[in-house]
Amino acid sequence: MTPELGDYERRRYARQLALPGWDVAAQVRLADATVCILGATPEAAATALALAGAGVGTLVIDGGLADVPARVAALTTLCAVRVGAADAAASLWRCAPGADALVEAGAGAAARAALDDWARGARVPWVIAVSDGWDAQVAVLDQRVAGAPCARCVWPAPDEGRAESDAPAAPVAAWAGALAALEVVKLLGQGGSAAHARLMLLSGLAGDVRMLRLRRDPACPAHGDGDGDGARAGAA
Amino acid sequence: MATVRIPTPLRKLTNGQEEVKAEGATIGAVLADLEKNFPGIKERLCDESGQVRRFVNIFANEEDIRFLANLETPVKDSDEISIVPAIAGGAA
Numbered sequence: 212m213t214p215e216l217g218d219y220e221r222r223r224y225a226r227q228l229a230l231p232g233w234d235v236a237a238q239v240r241l242a243d244a245t246v247c248i249l250g251a252t253p254e255a256a257a258t259a260l261a262l263a264g265a266g267v268g269t270l271v272i273d274g275g276l277a278d279v280p281a282r283v284a285a286l287t288t289l290c291a292v293r294v295g296a297a298d299a300a301a302s303l304w305r306c307a308p309g310a311d312a313l314v315e316a317g318a319g320a321a322a323r324a325a326l327d328d329w330a331r332g333a334r335v336p337w338v339i340a341v342s343d344g345w346d347a348q349v350a351v352l353d354q355r356v357a358g359a360p361c362a363r364c365v366w367p368a369p370d371e372g373r374a375e376s377d378a379p380a381a382p383v384a385a386w387a388g389a390l391a392a393l394e395v396v397k398l399l400g401q402g403g404s405a406a407h408a409r410l411m412l413l414s415g416l417a418g419d420v421r422m423l424r425l426r427r428d429p430a431c432p433a434h435g436d437g438d439g440d441g442a443r444a445g446a447a
Numbered sequence: 448m449a450t451v452r453i454p455t456p457l458r459k460l461t462n463g464q465e466e467v468k469a470e471g472a473t474i475g476a477v478l479a480d481l482e483k484n485f486p487g488i489k490e491r492l493c494d495e496s497g498q499v500r501r502f503v504n505i506f507a508n509e510e511d512i513r514f515l516a517n518l519e520t521p522v523k524d525s526d527e528i529s530i531v532p533a534i535a536g537g538a539a
Contacts, residue, residue, distance in 0.1 A: 317534075320533075341534040343454070343455050343456065343532075343534045344454075344455030344456070345455050346454055346534075348531070348534055365504065365511075366502065366504070366533040367501050368502050368533075377455055412529065412531065414452065414465060416465050417465050417466065421452075421509075421527075421529060422509060423506045423509050423510075423511070423529065423531070424509045424510055424511070425511070426511060428513070428514075
């Protein structure tokens with residue numbers, strides 16, 4: 212059956228529907244989708260607003276984001292919003308089983324590890340969007356793709372370096388959040404992203420973006436055949 | 448000399464420079480040259496045994512050196528080395 216959009220949706224998304232590679236079916240897939248965003252950060256706020264504007268049907272957001280009534284009001288005019296507990300990422304995991312895609316937006320190392328496990332098991336695509344000072348990182352990990360790397364393949368011990376992180380420049384955080392939203396739109400609307408298994412690095416000072424390749428670590432313990440040390444075990 | 452991209456947390460050691468040049472035929476040699484010019488930087492990147500710390504990734508051009516030859520990965524003058532720390536976030 213051909214998916215349909217109502218007159219209001221056709222008007223609201225008219226310019227998006229005119230994009231090459233985008234159509235009514237893609238827009239309907241977004242409208243039917245639930246996206247879970249972890250983190251009460253500027254990156255998460257930017258992701259939520261961009262996804263709502265693009266037409267995602269339901270957002271599950273961190274309670275910390277809902278502390279700003281105007282933000283929630285803006286989101287709820289665009290889509291359905293479910294709110295997790297303010298301080299415990301664990302409560303969002305209960306919402307996650309209904310999610311079609313996930314975004315980790317600076318939720319912390321423990322949340323990332325738990326999300327990694329869940330996304331890998333459920334074969335759900337997810338995007339990491341974080342920023343630090345003048346730099347931002349956005350990684351796309353589509354767990355529906357055979358041989359996809361997981362977060363542990365890339366960052367075996369992210370918590371060890373937490374003291375290194377600085378507060379981000381606001382536009383840098385917004386860039387990371389908006390790019391994460393773009394990747395989710397492609398993952399859901401088009402079924403995949405050319406940025407899968409890529410780490411996009413913004414250097415806000417230099418004004419450039421680098422694309423780095425992410426690979427599955429054959430020794431990653433998360434995939435059941437590793438010894439816990441990953442590729443670093445063979446370090447020279 | 449190869450170009451090395453320095454992340455925000457380490458720029459205190461490079462006098463604020465986001466991009467520096469370093470000599471060396473391998474990643475290990477490049478890190479040693481960085482340490483010579485910017486004392487203290489290698490300790491931030493490598494542990495006591497000399498291995499790259501688990502919360503740091505080093506890329507030679509677009510490839511993670513863990514999937515090349517780690518610290519023995521060859522380096523050419525035209526190469527761009529990216530030092531990429533894990534950013535876990537967690538602050539509202």
